Amino acid sequence: MAALVTGATRGIGLALVRALADRGSAVTGTFRHAPPAHPPAGAHWLPLDLADPPSIDALAAAWGGRPLDLLVLNAGIYPDRAPDRDGAGPLDGCPPEAWAEGFAVNVTGAFLTIRALLPALRRGARPRIAILGSRMGSTARAPGGAYIYRATKAAVLNLGRNLATDLRPHGIAVGVYHPGWVRTDMGGPGAELDPAVSAEGLLARFAALDLARSGCFEDWRGDPIPF
Numbered sequence: 001m002a003a004l005v006t007g008a009t010r011g012i013g014l015a016l017v018r019a020l021a022d023r024g025s026a027v028t029g030t031f032r033h034a035p036p037a038h039p040p041a042g043a044h045w046l047p048l049d050l051a052d053p054p055s056i057d058a059l060a061a062a063w064g065g066r067p068l069d070l071l072v073l074n075a076g077i078y079p080d081r082a083p084d085r086d087g088a089g090p091l092d093g094c095p096p097e098a099w100a101e102g103f104a105v106n107v108t109g110a111f112l113t114i115r116a117l118l119p120a121l122r123r124g125a126r127p128r129i130a131i132l133g134s135r136m137g138s139t140a141r142a143p144g145g146a147y148i149y150r151a152t153k154a155a156v157l158n159l160g161r162n163l164a165t166d167l168r169p170h171g172i173a174v175g176v177y178h179p180g181w182v183r184t185d186m187g188g189p190g191a192e193l194d195p196a197v198s199a200e201g202l203l204a205r206f207a208a209l210d211l212a213r214s215g216c217f218e219d220w221r222g223d224p225i226p227f
Helices: 011-022 053-063 096-122 147-170 195-208
Strands: 002-005 026-031 044-047 070-073 128-132 173-178 216-219
Touching: 002 011, 011 026, 011 195, 044 053, 053 096, 070 096, 096 128, 096 147, 128 147, 128 195, 147 173, 147 216, 173 195
Parallel strands: 002 026, 002 070, 026 044, 070 128, 128 173, 173 216
Antiparallel strands: none
16 A cells, blocks of 8 residues: 655654554655654655645655555644733734644645645545544534634644545545544643554554545544534
């Protein structure tokens, strides 16, 4: 199986690349600045900056005419900033540039990557797109806070659901997945899951993804999440 994982130099992305390589998949990870210092054996690496459309086009050109069976959109950012002054209100910490950056990477970049690699996916034996979303993107759950991140994850959930409809005639299945609260730079040291545990659960979800399940929104264990 040929797989490509974006944002794969650390955390969940690196754990996914490692697990796929261990399974014998032909896996490629992407990096923004440099490959990881200790990359998994057998993995390949390509540069990608989701905020830079020419970089996305360059990724597709580097991939070339090879078929792609699994595209994992893992790269993303948490652009919300803590209020930086005493007495700040609940809506502070969300400057315009953070909104722009969040949507450029988490939503626009994801869409452009899928579009650029669509010819390769069409050549795949059993093509699937797995979008790493978050339960924080569920509009059914609205505990407040993290406005930019929640908005981008709600948007990418909507994107995934609509892509599932439009790509069904091409035989391409699309799923959106919550990886759990994982001990990464984003999740923090107090999170519940080790990246390797999350990756194992996610790979089981990706393996189960087909046209019958296309459009799903599930967590790493396979439990459905309300939209």
